Amino acid sequence: MNAKEFINSSMRCPKCLKKLETNENYVKCIGCGEKYLFEKGVLVICPDDKYVSSFSLEWERNRFTQVDSKGYVCGYDGAKDSKDIFNKKTLLTSEECFSSIILDAGCGVGRFAEIVQPSAELLVCIDLSRASYLCRELLPQENVLVIKGDLENIPLVDGAVDISYSIGVLHHAKDPRKAFSEVIRVTKSGGIFSGWVYAHNKWAEKDLVLKIKNIVSKIDPSVLYELCELAPEVKRALRSFFKKVPAISGSKNDKECILDTFDWWSCQYRKHYDNNEVHKLLTELGCIEIGWGTFPVSFKCKKK
Numbered sequence: 001m002n003a004k005e006f007i008n009s010s011m012r013c014p015k016c017l018k019k020l021e022t023n024e025n026y027v028k029c030i031g032c033g034e035k036y037l038f039e040k041g042v043l044v045i046c047p048d049d050k051y052v053s054s055f056s057l058e059w060e061r062n063r064f065t066q067v068d069s070k071g072y073v074c075g076y077d078g079a080k081d082s083k084d085i086f087n088k089k090t091l092l093t094s095e096e097c098f099s100s101i102i103l104d105a106g107c108g109v110g111r112f113a114e115i116v117q118p119s120a121e122l123l124v125c126i127d128l129s130r131a132s133y134l135c136r137e138l139l140p141q142e143n144v145l146v147i148k149g150d151l152e153n154i155p156l157v158d159g160a161v162d163i164s165y166s167i168g169v170l171h172h173a174k175d176p177r178k179a180f181s182e183v184i185r186v187t188k189s190g191g192i193f194s195g196w197v198y199a200h201n202k203w204a205e206k207d208l209v210l211k212i213k214n215i216v217s218k219i220d221p222s223v224l225y226e227l228c229e230l231a232p233e234v235k236r237a238l239r240s241f242f243k244k245v246p247a248i249s250g251s252k253n254d255k256e257c258i259l260d261t262f263d264w265w266s267c268q269y270r271k272h273y274d275n276n277e278v279h280k281l282l283t284e285l286g287c288i289e290i291g292w293g294t295f296p297v298s299f300k301c302k303k304k
């Protein structure tokens with residue numbers, strides 16, 4: 001199935017839930033008549049960044065920082081590059097991805113999408129931030145459809161995709177349960193859903209840290225980014241006294257350290273889970289055969 005056929009058969013209007021139809025430069029709802037434009041090859045369902053504007057900024061400054069084809073070397077112990085992280089966090093095999101319609105839920109700049117694209121029949125990438133445009137530039141191939149849209153109201157019909165994965169995204173949604181339920185809804189019955197969400201972190205979830213984070217995340221993102229640019233040097237200086245500096249990313253790749261430190265402090269929403277909580281959520285939302293990866297909390301399951 002190509003992208004045009006997919007839009008006509010498997011997309012729905014987020015406003016009235018009726019089918020969408022493609023035209024040359026736009027897509028139109030057959031129910032309410034709403035038009036959604038293609039902009040720089042991206043189908044824009046949500047022009048507004050809503051609560052993810054800090055992600056737009058971080059990705060515009062880091063479009064290639066974690067992209068394997070642009071020379072990414074992972075700065076964290078236990079992983080080599082994005083392909084290695086993808087395998088460990090989704091547990092998906094290339095056989096499973098082969099000739100499938102796959103959803104990358106929260107694609108960012110497309111670091112994981114570029115790994116899946118060669119084997120997918122069609123890869124549908126969704127992100128609410130302006131990173132969606134960067135993902136399209138990285139992946140101009142015909143078997144990729146990039147949508148700027150909201151995972152809490154996915155513009156796809158039920159069971160539209162064979163496989164869905166979401167890496168480091170659902171814990172950032174305003175309503176994570178809704179985002180989980182939407183990704184599962186658009187996955188076909190018997191299809192695979194896998195991904196990774198933040199594990200509980202005693203330090204990050206301390207009342208005082210949450211209060212500070214609440215204030216810090218309100219700082220103008222470009223000012224906060226400049227402060228985060230100091231992170232690698234500050235970490236090196238403090239490392240002489242402390243083993244770990246919890247407020248700063250542990251990545252040994254300086255660009256990644258700045259990116260992840262900013263990501264961590266600037267995001268508007270962040271939730272932490274353990275296996276039991278994810279198991280309960282997945283079961284309640286109709287998933288079975290739940291398995292776990294080595295990165296907490298990474299999971300792979302089947303939709304009933």
Ligand SMILES: C[S@@+](CC[C@H](N)C(=O)[O-])C[C@H]1O[C@@H](n2cnc3c(N)ncnc32)[C@H](O)[C@@H]1O
Pocket residue numbers: 052055056105106107108109110111112126127128129131149150151152166167168169172173174179263
């Ligand atoms: C930490 S980034 C991860 C991006 C990518 N999966 C990766 O690992 O590089 C989280 C992404 O989730 C996106 N995001 C957060 N909430 C979203 C929502 N409700 N709908 C769509 N995207 C969302 C952000 O825009 C951001 O690009």
Ligand SMILES: [Zn+2]
Pocket residue numbers: 013014015016017018029030031032033034
């Ligand atoms: Zn409509």
